[in-house]
Amino acid sequence: MTTDKRDRAGGRVVLLVVLGLALLVAGGWAAAYAVAGDKVPRGTEVASVDIGGRSRADALAALEDGLAKRRNRTIAVTAGDVTEQVRPREAGLSVDLAASVDAAGGERSWNPRRLWDYFTGGQDLDAVVDVDDAAVDKLVDRLGEQAGTPPRDGDLVFEGSSVRTVEPRAGEQIDREEAVRALEAAYLTDEPTVELTLRRTAPEIDEKDVQAALDEFANPALSGPVTLVFDGSPVTLAPSDFGPALGVRAEGGELVPDLDEEELARLVDDVVADKGAPVDASVALVNGKPKVVPGKPGVAYDPADVADAFLSLVTRPSGERELEVQAKVAEPEFTTEDARALKIREQVSSFTTYYPPASYRDTNIGRAAEIVNGTVLKPGETFSLNDTVGERTIENGFTAGTIISDGIFKEDLGGGVSQMATTLFNAAFFAGLEDVEHKPHSFYIDRYPVGREATVAWGAVDLRFRNDTPYGVLIEAEVIPSAGRSQGTARVTMWSTKHWDIDTTTSDRYNFTSPGTRTLSTPDCYPNSGYGGFDVDVWRIFRKPGDDEVVRREKFHTTYTPSDQVICK
Numbered sequence: 001m002t003t004d005k006r007d008r009a010g011g012r013v014v015l016l017v018v019l020g021l022a023l024l025v026a027g028g029w030a031a032a033y034a035v036a037g038d039k040v041p042r043g044t045e046v047a048s049v050d051i052g053g054r055s056r057a058d059a060l061a062a063l064e065d066g067l068a069k070r071r072n073r074t075i076a077v078t079a080g081d082v083t084e085q086v087r088p089r090e091a092g093l094s095v096d097l098a099a100s101v102d103a104a105g106g107e108r109s110w111n112p113r114r115l116w117d118y119f120t121g122g123q124d125l126d127a128v129v130d131v132d133d134a135a136v137d138k139l140v141d142r143l144g145e146q147a148g149t150p151p152r153d154g155d156l157v158f159e160g161s162s163v164r165t166v167e168p169r170a171g172e173q174i175d176r177e178e179a180v181r182a183l184e185a186a187y188l189t190d191e192p193t194v195e196l197t198l199r200r201t202a203p204e205i206d207e208k209d210v211q212a213a214l215d216e217f218a219n220p221a222l223s224g225p226v227t228l229v230f231d232g233s234p235v236t237l238a239p240s241d242f243g244p245a246l247g248v249r250a251e252g253g254e255l256v257p258d259l260d261e262e263e264l265a266r267l268v269d270d271v272v273a274d275k276g277a278p279v280d281a282s283v284a285l286v287n288g289k290p291k292v293v294p295g296k297p298g299v300a301y302d303p304a305d306v307a308d309a310f311l312s313l314v315t316r317p318s319g320e321r322e323l324e325v326q327a328k329v330a331e332p333e334f335t336t337e338d339a340r341a342l343k344i345r346e347q348v349s350s351f352t353t354y355y356p357p358a359s360y361r362d363t364n365i366g367r368a369a370e371i372v373n374g375t376v377l378k379p380g381e382t383f384s385l386n387d388t389v390g391e392r393t394i395e396n397g398f399t400a401g402t403i404i405s406d407g408i409f410k411e412d413l414g415g416g417v418s419q420m421a422t423t424l425f426n427a428a429f430f431a432g433l434e435d436v437e438h439k440p441h442s443f444y445i446d447r448y449p450v451g452r453e454a455t456v457a458w459g460a461v462d463l464r465f466r467n468d469t470p471y472g473v474l475i476e477a478e479v480i481p482s483a484g485r486s487q488g489t490a491r492v493t494m495w496s497t498k499h500w501d502i503d504t505t506t507s508d509r510y511n512f513t514s515p516g517t518r519t520l521s522t523p524d525c526y527p528n529s530g531y532g533g534f535d536v537d538v539w540r541i542f543r544k545p546g547d548d549e550v551v552r553r554e555k556f557h558t559t560y561t562p563s564d565q566v567i568c569k
Contacts, residue, residue, distance in 0.1 A: 041105045047095075047127040047188050051104065059101045067127065067188065071095055075183065075192040079174055080147035092135030093187045099128040129184050136183070140174050143196070148172045151203040154210035156218050156255065158246045161239040163218040168206050172198040205250050213248050213255035221246055221257075221314035228268065228306060230299045230327035235271050242267060242314070257311045264310060265303040272299040278332040281339035283376055283474050283495075290346075290474055290495045292339045295332035301325050342378065342472025343497045350493040351426035353419060354447060357482035360399050361416040365490055367397040368420040369477040372492075376474050377467040382436055383428075383475070385421055385456050385463040392417060392458055419490050420477070421463045422453040427492035428465040431473065432500030432542060435556075436464040443533060443563040451506055451538040451558045469499040500551075503541040511535040515562035519569060530565030 040059045044052040049066030051059035071094075074085040088094065104125055144150070151171035157164045174196050186192040222239040229235075245263040248255040281295030305325050313323050355361050371389050392398040400415065418441065425438050429452065438454040439461050445453070454463045467473050474495040482488030515530035540554040 040101065041123075044104045045124045046100050046104055048124070051101065056101055059104070060097055063097050063100060063127075067095060067097075070188045070190070073192060075186050075194055077143065077183075077194045077196065079143045079196040080172075080198050082143065082147040084143065084146075086139065088187060090135065091139050091183050091187075092132030093183060094130045094132075095188070096128040096130050100125070103128055127188060129187060131180060131184065136180055137176070140176050140179050144174045148174060148198050151201045153203045153205035153250055154207060154255070155205065155250075156210065156213055156248045158218070158222075158243045160243050161222055162243075163214070163222060165210055165214065168203040168210065170203065171201045173201045175199050204253055205255055209254045213257075217248065217255075217257045217315060218246075220317075224318055224321060226310075226313055227322040229322060229324050230272065230297070230301060231329040233297055233299075233329045233331070234322075235268070235297075237267070237271070241271075242310075245310075246314070257315075259307060259311055261303070261307040264307055268303070268306060272296055278330045280332045280334035281336040282334075283339055283342060283344045283472065284374060285474070285476060285495070290344045292336060294336040295334060295339070297332065298330035299327050301327035339472075342376070344376070344472045344474045344495050345497055346495065348432075348473075348494050348496045348498050349427050349430035349502070350491065351423055351430060352489060352491045353423045353426075354487045354489055355416070355419050355482065356447075356487060357485070358416070358488075359483065361419065361488060362479070362481040362483055363397075363399045364392070364416040365419045365488065366479040366481060368417050369479045369490065370397075372420065372424070372475060373477040374475070376472055378472055379467055379470055382464055382466040383424075385424065386458060387462075389417070418455040420492075421456045422448050423490045423492045424475075424477070425454040425463055425465070426452060427475075427494050429504075429540060430502045431494040431496065432469065432502050432540075433473070433494075434466040434468040435554075436466050438463050438465075440558045440560070442561050443531075444560040450509070451536040451556060452504070469496065471497040471499060498545045501543040501545050501547075503543070505539050505541070507537040509534040509536050511559070513562050515564045517565045517567065519567045527566050527568050531563050533560045533562040535559050 039053055039055050040051050042053045044050075046063055047067060047070070049063050051062045051066075054062060072088060074087055075091060077084050077086045077091075104123075149171040150173065152166070152169040154168035155166035157166060179194075179196050182194045182196060186194045222243060225236050225238045226242065227234050227236045242264065245260045245267060247258040247260065249258040250256075278298035279296040282293045283290050284293050285291070306323070309323055313321060355365065368385075368389050372385070375383065375388060377383055390396050398417075421438075425435075426449065429435070440451070440453055441448070441455045444450060455461060456463050476493040476495065478491050480489040480491075511534060513533040515532055517530070536558050538556040538558070540556070542551040542554070543549065544551060
């Protein structure tokens with residue numbers, strides 16, 4: 001045999017040996033795989049529960065059974081002076097049984113290392129624990145509120161035209177990551193306890209941040225007024241006006257300027273008329289004294305135009321704190337200067353009447369006073385009670401009450417309003433205002449001043465007087481209800497500048513007449529004992545204030561008809 005043939009024969013032998021060994025190894029590997037299957041490596045423990053050599057399903061069952069008590073055992077958690085028994089679920093802790101078995105090697109694999117581990121023995125492993133972040137955060141926050149002190153950020157609070165600083169303060173809080181690690185470590189132990197350390201926590205906004213916000217924003221903002229110019233009409237806002245709309249907020253570890261846009265819009269609408277309609281100036285009682293209520297120009301503008309530029313506007317230096325706002329402006333017809341020119345400064349008359357208790361009187365007289373109160377008469381204007389109060393209807397706030405009709409008492413809506421008419425007439429009488437229209441009651445009612453009283457009826461009888469003085473007149477009307485009292489009170493006060501001193505005299509009664517008798521069977525019949533009628537004269541005497549000389553006298557003649565006796569059947 002030649003050398004080449006011997007070499008080829010030797011090579012075949014080596015190959016056959018290698019192939020044989022490979023088959024042998026492959027057979028052993030296959031046998032090992034068949035034996036190991038999905039069993040957990042022998043001797044493996046998870047959280048001290050022996051699951052070694054078991055199939056995956058058996059290992060799962062064994063682990064679940066072995067951890068049954070420990071999985072739900074409460075954990076004694078101490079933070080500072082607070083100790084609380086916490087259920088694992090509250091701490092967001094749970095065991096992932098399947099992942100724990102898989103991590104221990106309870107799965108099929110051709111990996112030689114896995115097969116080697118199965119036959120050579122497993123390890124003592126920890127269970128795979130899931131942590132619910134939301135639950136553990138809630139627990140840490142709750143324990144922190146009870147045992148710790150949250151840090152307080154520095155802040156600025158705008159109060160009118162001044163600003164108050166809120167000093168920053170360090171706190172003591174639970175470290176979340178440390179808490180999670182400690183809870184995980186204690187979970188599944190025989191006597192789970194955790195002691196959490198409170199650590200000092202610095203505020204996000206410190207003294208330097210507060211001082212920077214003061215120097216760069218708050219102090220410049222409140223250093224002076226700003227002016228908004230609407231179509232050439234300037235409106236000046238003082239720091240006390242716009243201060244409540246200013247603020248700061250924490251952003252990126254510092255305090256940045258902030259603006260309450262709704263508050264700013266409300267502020268601007270307070271000094272200009274809302275919805276673009278101008279509002280006339282007027283005069284009103286404030287703390288018992290007349291005060292001019294400024295007029296408001298009607299301004300149509302976009303509030304965003306003001307809000308977008310306002311924060312930069314308030315930090316500008318003096319002389320540059322003005323902003324042009326695109327707007328359409330309508331000035332009020334009756335301006336603040338016009339209101340001041342009315343010279344409504346002092347009480348020029350006041351008159352009070354009283355009435356017997358009755359709920360309908362409280363309602364009707366009170367409602368009339370509510371409507372009349374605050375009326376301003378400019379020089380030359382005429383007051384009409386019917387025009388001012390309107391028809392006495394339920395919708396207008398009135399109710400049914402007693403009236404005089406055809407010389408007898410009846411019931412109708414608005415009964416009692418004549419009490420306000422009489423009170424108004426006398427207040428105008430003593431203010432020296434011109435009597436345009438008034439009608440006394442048909443027969444005399446003894447709670448009214450004789451010959452100096454008035455009645456009204458919607459659509460028929462009115463009370464009208466004219467402001468013939470050179471000054472404005474503010475009418476104040478008020479009622480003290482009779483409910484719970486022996487009588488009700490109606491009072492009217494006229495405010496102006498004194499133009500007349502008024503005196504009055506009243507004649508004796510004369511031309512007496514006797515009452516008749518009426519017998520009625522109507523459902524609204526009111527019995528009446530009856531009394532006689534008479535004539536009477538009243539004079540109004542005009543003098544200039546501080547002068548005894550009589551300027552003129554004015555006579556009011558009244559004829560009262562008898563009040564008939566009424567018999568109801």
